[in-house]
Amino acid sequence: MMEAIQYAETIVSKAQWFISGATGIAIVVAAFVTWYILGPPPSIRFSMLSFVSVLIIACPCALGLATPTAVAVGVGRGAESGILIRNAEALEIAGRLTTIIFDKTGTITTGQPAVIDVIPAPGYTEDEVLALAASCEKSSEHPIGKAIVKAAEERGLRLDTPNEFKAIPGGGVRARLDNREVLIGGVKLMADHGIMVGELNQAAEEIRATGKTVVFVSTHSQGENTRALGLIAVADTIKPGANAAVDRLKSLKLEVLMVTGDNWRTAEAVAREAGIDLVMAEVLPDQKASKVAELQSYGKIVAMVGDGINDAPALVQADLGIAMGAGTDVAMESADITLVGSDLNSVPSAIELSRATIRNIKQNLFLAFIYNTLGIPIAAGALYPALGLLLNPMIASVAMTISSLSVVANALRLRWQPGYCKTDSPTFSPKS
Numbered sequence: 001m002m003e004a005i006q007y008a009e010t011i012v013s014k015a016q017w018f019i020s021g022a023t024g025i026a027i028v029v030a031a032f033v034t035w036y037i038l039g040p041p042p043s044i045r046f047s048m049l050s051f052v053s054v055l056i057i058a059c060p061c062a063l064g065l066a067t068p069t070a071v072a073v074g075v076g077r078g079a080e081s082g083i084l085i086r087n088a089e090a091l092e093i094a095g096r097l098t099t100i101i102f103d104k105t106g107t108i109t110t111g112q113p114a115v116i117d118v119i120p121a122p123g124y125t126e127d128e129v130l131a132l133a134a135s136c137e138k139s140s141e142h143p144i145g146k147a148i149v150k151a152a153e154e155r156g157l158r159l160d161t162p163n164e165f166k167a168i169p170g171g172g173v174r175a176r177l178d179n180r181e182v183l184i185g186g187v188k189l190m191a192d193h194g195i196m197v198g199e200l201n202q203a204a205e206e207i208r209a210t211g212k213t214v215v216f217v218s219t220h221s222q223g224e225n226t227r228a229l230g231l232i233a234v235a236d237t238i239k240p241g242a243n244a245a246v247d248r249l250k251s252l253k254l255e256v257l258m259v260t261g262d263n264w265r266t267a268e269a270v271a272r273e274a275g276i277d278l279v280m281a282e283v284l285p286d287q288k289a290s291k292v293a294e295l296q297s298y299g300k301i302v303a304m305v306g307d308g309i310n311d312a313p314a315l316v317q318a319d320l321g322i323a324m325g326a327g328t329d330v331a332m333e334s335a336d337i338t339l340v341g342s343d344l345n346s347v348p349s350a351i352e353l354s355r356a357t358i359r360n361i362k363q364n365l366f367l368a369f370i371y372n373t374l375g376i377p378i379a380a381g382a383l384y385p386a387l388g389l390l391l392n393p394m395i396a397s398v399a400m401t402i403s404s405l406s407v408v409a410n411a412l413r414l415r416w417q418p419g420y421c422k423t424d425s426p427t428f429s430p431k432s
Helices: 003-038 043-057 061-080 088-094 104-108 126-137 143-154 187-192 200-208 242-251 264-274 285-297 309-317 329-334 346-379 393-415
Strands: 083-085 099-103 114-120 164-168 172-177 180-185 213-220 230-235 255-259 278-280 302-306 320-324 337-339
Touching: 061 083, 061 088, 061 346, 061 393, 083 088, 083 346, 088 320, 088 346, 099 104, 099 285, 099 309, 104 255, 104 264, 104 302, 114 126, 114 143, 114 200, 126 143, 126 172, 126 180, 126 213, 126 230, 143 213, 143 230, 180 187, 187 213, 200 213, 200 230, 200 264, 242 255, 242 264, 242 346, 255 264, 255 285, 264 278, 285 302, 285 309, 302 309, 309 320, 309 329, 320 329, 337 346, 346 393
Parallel strands: 099 255, 099 302, 255 278, 302 320, 320 337
Antiparallel strands: 083 337, 114 230, 164 172, 172 180, 180 213, 213 230
């Protein structure tokens, strides 16, 4: 059980000890004996009235309702706002977060990239570079691959079918077409295979600085090192409202990071556009979970926001996994909270909702304890010597009911409170 649940259970446990021990043995017996010995005649009447009133007042109904009622209302309010919370534990963790990590593609960005430029190397044409890349990407499920195929089709280019195809996670594509090996990917993939990008590198750097992704296209026969044929620039715009969502998270005193497999310059440009200051770039899909664990090792309480299959391990590793509803089923199964649709403003809304629910639980517990603290002495007859007032058991029953209703009514305020359902730990070094 997590902190809020443990807190509530501790309170209820202490309350049960208080009721059964202090009330049941000391207060109830003391009130009965005191009124039986010192009360006016008939003393047995005063003794029994005090005895029954204390038992009624001490009933822990309000304490029992304090936590589950607030949690139920909070989860229901979240569902109404498109925030599907798996359990009370997820709701509690969301209120204690210190760090939020966003995946880039499909989470910060729309996940629908488009080819915006094709730059061929000397001796080649744009159509040759694009047709070769699209032929190899026909079998790809990656958004960039689909964007390349779509661009080639829009130009009416003839596409061949590769003899072999292999996706390199976080790297690119390797395919065989007409006995030629074709590589499509970033500069690291080219370097790993001895492919020189030459004069294309300067153009690539300028494109990355604008937040666009660059993929190189090369082809060579076995054992022959060669230069890249050209590059393809792909743009993926950030989602509307991303800046507002990041600003809200910062206002909640949360550290916001972005993780991506993109080149540093591209990643930093996208993060800057979204208002994110900290970036983890050139991270392979299987490294995302280890990056989350690294942040957790600093004592941070981390939430991971993602949408793809590659994000699932990181969603599980994080203290709180948040999946975009427009993403994959695997991501949603791995997450603790699912956001219906793709509005990033649901992320700060979920955190605000959690914090409001935890506050509500504490308010409910306070109301229940105040009721017992004030009610039990009155039921025991503390006011009779000065005011001649002895609490009637019927009035005690009404007071007990009002106490329970006050807790429920306070929990229901979560349904109408505005503000959280709108559409300092060490800083992580971006390049550490």
